[in-house]
Amino acid sequence: MTDMKIDVTARWSGLVTRPAARLAGAGILALACLVSATAQTPAAPASSTTPAQQPTSAPSAQPATGQTPTGSPEEAAPTDPNIQTIRVSVNEVDLVFTVADKKGRFVTGLQQQNFGLLDDGRPPVKVRRFVQQTNLPLRVGIMLDTSSSIRSRFQFEQQAATDFLLQTLHPADRAFVEGFDVQTDVSQGFTNRIDMLDTGIRKLRPGGGTALFDSLYKTCRDEMLTLKQDFAVRKAIVLVSDGDDDYSRALESDAIKMCQRAETIVFTISTNVGPSKDKGDDVLQQIADATGGQAFYPTRMEDVATGFHNVEEELRSQYLLVYTPANFKRDGSFRTIYLQALDPRYAVRAKKGYFAPKDE
Known part of the structure; x- marks a missing residue:
């Protein structure tokens, strides 16, 4: 509060x-x-x-500048000692x-x-x-697993992510692109320009270990928790990964807690394609459930785009x-x-x- x-x-x-x-x-x-x-x-x-039945103003609505306000309320407060602040x-x-x-x-x-x-x-x-809110501006983070464990599947991740952004982003929406292995790489910060986001996606290269929990923790802390808007937005992360983690210092519970503090819904899309779920899939399910999101399990790598489509539909049906x-x-x-x-x-x-x- x-x-x-x-x-x-x-x-x-x-x-x-x-x-x-x-x-x-x-x-x-x-x-x-x-x-x-x-x-x-x-x-x-x-x-x-x-559309006429949607609210005319969102909670805490203020002018939509899309910029992070500078200065705290105290800095903007009058300096007259006779003025009492309640x-x-x-x-x-x-x-x-x-x-x-x-x-x-x-x-x-x-x-x-x-x-x-x-x-x-x-x-x-x-x-x-x-x-019912279908048109609240979105602030979406695309987190793509770039560890060596998904090297053979990375091209599908990239194409599906670009298609998702093309389908999802409205003029008032913003998104950022990030790859992660043992470190995070925000290749494109918040923007509405699809060309810049697509370039950010194409810059990412797979390789290295996997620090999933560290990366999710850091992303929610640095990109979502600090996000200051002058109007109400819906914050979400789309995490594409196999759910494996072999490098993190943070626990799964630490990552989940930070996402929740940042008021960010996490949707997970598994890159495991097999007849049954494995341990990584369980991790993705737990992250999604705890944050109010959903986990998707494509049966073929070509179907990863379907998972992105389902996320887009859900974000507009809440x-x-x-x-x-x-x-x-x-x-x-x-x-x-x-x-x-x-x-x-x-x-x-x-x-x-x-x-x-x-x-x-």
Whole structure:
């Protein structure tokens, strides 16, 4: 949570850190409570095809400059000693999630009353906003495994990544390209220019060991956590790898935690092509699940592009639920999130919890 001056709206998004334990016996209560909250807070119409039904302004919306603001609020504050600054904190959790049917097809057009929610075992105090978001500007990182273990598959990674960017990037979106083996190589920083991104992809060369966890940790810390925008964006990483790691000092849990602190969804695309999953595939699944993303397993290298296409479709088929949690304490503790669709035909994919901010 960020404390801002009173003339600035302070917002904070919860961060996931580990899967939430299933709350036995509490699901029905949560569903009822959220429906009750709906009676007090009317649900916003949701539609993936009618732009007029999208929100006219996003949370914390400010002019879209696309640049990182310079200077802190304190630096911009008046220096008159007679002016008193009042700081106000607002406890709100922004929960982005996706709904799919049993065949894996994305479900759009649902309403707030179609879901039940528990935060740390309790229904929220208030649901402040519910909306389907298909056009929120994206900040996407393409992480391509350039270790020697994927040398024979690297060309497919490169072509699929370029095709993904061509299909996905809208004028307000930005992306960066990175290769990783024992080190990370950001060959192209955030830009909307496909030609520059494609050049960055073509610059990458495979070779060396694999430090997957170190690379993911560093990327989320340096590229996503420090990303400052004057408007709301959706942050995501598309990680293409076999999931192997033979060089990292960081643990898998360290990498996941940093992605969650950076409020970044991670989609993973496996380059393992075989009849069954291996240990690396399990790693990719765990990373995706913990951050609210999804893991894709192409059966042929030629199908890696299909994984990129599925990521693009999901990024444009998500919901946003903004709520005030009950019994909230700024103590740095972990709070679980349990979100469920009332209709048993639908499965919800969302992050599993977050760390509350801690007062200094």
